Amino acid sequence: MPSNHLPKIRYEIADKPKFRPYGSKVDIILGDTHQFGFDGESCLILGNDLIVRLIPRQNNKFEFQKFTAYLEGFATASEAEEAGLKFAMSVLWAAVSLKCALRLEYHTPLPCVVYDRTPQEGMLMGVEFRGMLTSGASLVVEVLEQTFTSNVPINNNKQLLVSMELFAAARLEATERARFVGLISALEPLAEQKKFEYPDLKKIVKETLNKVQDSVDLPDDIKRSLEGSIRNLTRESVSHAIKRLITTHLCEDNMALEILQEAYTIRSKILHEGAFYPDLRDKSYKIEDVIRRLYSAIVGYELCSPAVTYTNND
Known part of the structure; x- marks a missing residue:
């Protein structure tokens, strides 16, 4: 589509970069590219204006696929940073909602980096392009669109960011014990320990x-x-704070509490005794479903891949 037919903001991003000189980038590691559905370089448009370029990074020694997401065109650095942080959270929620293995890769205080895009003029020709996506990508884009354009301020919750990072990255662990410990650890950033005033x-x-x-x-x-x-x-213990967290958001789900109490006992034995459990994979699946339902209750979004609700007969 010719640039003069683009909406005003996209026109400025594409043809007048000095009007919107800032961009934000987020580095992503995917455990399985087929789950997210991106095959090669892609361009997404979220909402009416946000342009996101997904560029694969070559790394022959790395078993997982790496992408860099470039968010294009912001008038100020603060706008670019806010959008980058919200996009990072949107990607994490997509991984949680769709049960994908994913890790954000960064060595800075925030999972996004603001950059000056003006030296890269001419890189956004054909910004309407949405190709190079496999059939599975449409659902991912739908989740990203819903989260990024929502008014729910999930990007302001630092504890949620840490928790979801640990949760999504746990699927990339090489052993079942490491995955199990990672999943349980994802709960702790959300468990605010209250002081006893007695x-x-x-x-x-x-x-x-x-x-x-x-x-x-x-x-x-x-x-x-x-x-x-x-x-x-x-102060209350971490385990008591987690129990209160589950009770608050999942009401009186006694089975969820039983699953997590057992999980904490097992984690303690793994970390302090080096214990091995042959059925950790099944236990991890149950824990995943409890935590995914917890995230859904906190952020107010429905899961695209519904969580299983376990009973005493399971």
């Missing part, structure tokens, strides 16, 4: 701290270690 508890903690500090037999390093542990008695 006068009696505060009194007990203070008295215990005084006894430790007054001890003449304990070495200083042991005292410091005990003091930290004692102060933590005023």
